[in-house]
Amino acid sequence: xxxxxxxxxxxxxxxxxxxxxxxxxxxxxxxxxxxxxxxxxxxxxxxxxxxxxxxxxxxxxxxxxxxxxxxxxxxxxxxxxxxxxxxxxxxxxxxxxxxxxxxxxxxxxxxxxxxxxxxxxxxxxxxxxxxxxxxxxxxxxxxxxxxxxxxxxxxxxxxxxxxxxxxxxxxxxxxxxxxxxxxxxxxxxxxxxxxxxxxxxxxxxxxxxxxxxxxxxxxxxxxxxxxxxxxxxxxxxxxxxxxxxxxxxxxxxxxxxxxxxxxxxxxxxxxxxxxxxxxxxxxxxxxxxxxxxxxxxxxxxxxxxxxxxxxxxxxxxxxxxxxxxxxxxxxxxxxxxxxxxxxxxxxxxxxxxxxxxxxxxxxxxxxxxxxxxxxxxxxxxxxxxxxxxxxxxxxxxxxxxxxxxxxxxxxxxxxxxxxxxxxxxxxxxxxxxxxxxxxxxxxxxxxxxxxxxxxxxxx
Numbered sequence: 001x002x003x004x005x006x007x008x009x010x011x012x013x014x015x016x017x018x019x020x021x022x023x024x025x026x027x028x029x030x031x032x033x034x035x036x037x038x039x040x041x042x043x044x045x046x047x048x049x050x051x052x053x054x055x056x057x058x059x060x061x062x063x064x065x066x067x068x069x070x071x072x073x074x075x076x077x078x079x080x081x082x083x084x085x086x087x088x089x090x091x092x093x094x095x096x097x098x099x100x101x102x103x104x105x106x107x108x109x110x111x112x113x114x115x116x117x118x119x120x121x122x123x124x125x126x127x128x129x130x131x132x133x134x135x136x137x138x139x140x141x142x143x144x145x146x147x148x149x150x151x152x153x154x155x156x157x158x159x160x161x162x163x164x165x166x167x168x169x170x171x172x173x174x175x176x177x178x179x180x181x182x183x184x185x186x187x188x189x190x191x192x193x194x195x196x197x198x199x200x201x202x203x204x205x206x207x208x209x210x211x212x213x214x215x216x217x218x219x220x221x222x223x224x225x226x227x228x229x230x231x232x233x234x235x236x237x238x239x240x241x242x243x244x245x246x247x248x249x250x251x252x253x254x255x256x257x258x259x260x261x262x263x264x265x266x267x268x269x270x271x272x273x274x275x276x277x278x279x280x281x282x283x284x285x286x287x288x289x290x291x292x293x294x295x296x297x298x299x300x301x302x303x304x305x306x307x308x309x310x311x312x313x314x315x316x317x318x319x320x321x322x323x324x325x326x327x328x329x330x331x332x333x334x335x336x337x338x339x340x341x342x343x344x345x346x347x348x349x350x351x352x353x354x355x356x357x358x359x360x361x362x363x364x365x366x367x368x369x370x371x372x373x374x375x376x377x378x379x380x381x382x383x384x385x386x387x388x389x390x391x392x393x394x395x396x397x398x399x400x401x402x403x404x405x406x407x408x409x410x411x412x413x414x415x416x417x418x419x420x421x422x423x424x425x426x427x428x429x430x431x432x433x434x435x436x437x438x439x440x441x442x443x444x445x446x447x448x449x450x451x452x453x454x455x456x457x458x459x
Contacts, residue, residue, distance in 0.1 A: 402458045
């Protein structure tokens with residue numbers, strides 16, 4: 001059982017902070033990583049921008065990478081999900097060890113969005129306190145599973161609704177100026193309106209998906225079948241990968257072992273590593289109108305006498321729609337939170353009143369001040385949510401029926417208390433079921449505060 005921590009930053013609306021992310025390649029397609037600010041010209045609506053800050057992530061990793069994992073959880077994805085869980089867990093630890101600051105959340109889907117991105121989990125290697133958020137995210141990943149039979153969210157059709165999930169992910173609470181990635185994995189074609197809209201819920205139009213990507217500035221890294229809309233134009237419009245400056249990976253290559261989910265994650269890190277960012281305050285540049293929404297600000301980056309190509313991968317503003325009201329509600333989780341366990345600090349000072357927990361949201365009576373830092377610690381109400389679970393992998397040659405599994409010293413029923421799932425590497429992944437983690441607490445998890453899993457082979 002563990003305590004979860006979350007931190008939030010109140011918006012500072014006094015400044016219109018603008019960030020442009022871009023990559024530069026030479027004539028052979030190789031990244032150029034040694035540019036200086038004197039080699040660039042930045043303009044906004046035709047006005048030269050002076051005094052900007054240039055950051056090269058290859059040399060100094062400062063820009064946060066917000067990553068939304070958008071995963072198909074229909075029955076046919078069982079083995080792929082098992083492998084993805086291991087890859088994501090490894091990515092969380094290795095990216096932290098290598099000094100990359102990321103924030104992550106999960107979105108799952110079938111014909112409809114099953115799990116929403118309630119909030120991002122911070123993985124900041126410069127802040128040891130975020131280790132609790134990392135563990136909470138890893139726990140969520142460990143609990144990922146596909147749904148079969150009557151619970152399958154895919155319905156009777158082969159096609160699923162990843163486009164709806166992409167729109168959903170685009171509404172997540174991205175950090176101002178962050179690089180934004182959506183990692184999508186599905187084995188199915190997509191539903192869309194009109195023309196292919198016979199899923200369990202209405203599907204979006206394809207044009208609305210592209211509009212969402214333009215608004216969110218999320219780069220889509222997609223593992224899917226090679227069909228129009230995924231890997232090539234659709235209805236006269238670019239694919240979601242092309243429109244978002246992302247990358248496409250053939251899903252069948254995952255199944256065949258020609259690529260892995262870890263490979264896709266490495267491509268994301270490579271994108272972060274080879275990306276420049278230009279940052280400036282629009283209100284502080286003479287001739288610029290900092291009150292304009294981002295879609296009315298035409299920003300260009302060009303090179304001075306350098307034979308290379310500039311590709312802008314994202315443009316964000318701290319005020320994308322103009323001056324907004326301060327935020328008074330902050331999403332903690334989509335799961336039930338134990339209200340009595342909540343501890344709130346604002347700018348390091350304890351706050352004991354003036355807030356409430358409503359449907360997984362921390363809601364203040366009055367919004368925290370401009371730029372305030374809000375820190376929250378809390379516990380989940382249910383055992384299955386509060387328990388930090390690490391996937392257990394076993395040799396794939398073992399016969400699960402010949403194993404004995406003890407949970408906190410009590411013999412588990414192999415049919416109801418634990419599950420065995422094969423991943424793409426042929427290993428067994430052992431997980432406790434919801435029955436074992438029920439609120440009746442058959443294995444004394446709440447009383448003891450943890451779950452010890454022991455596995456024996458019957459000779």
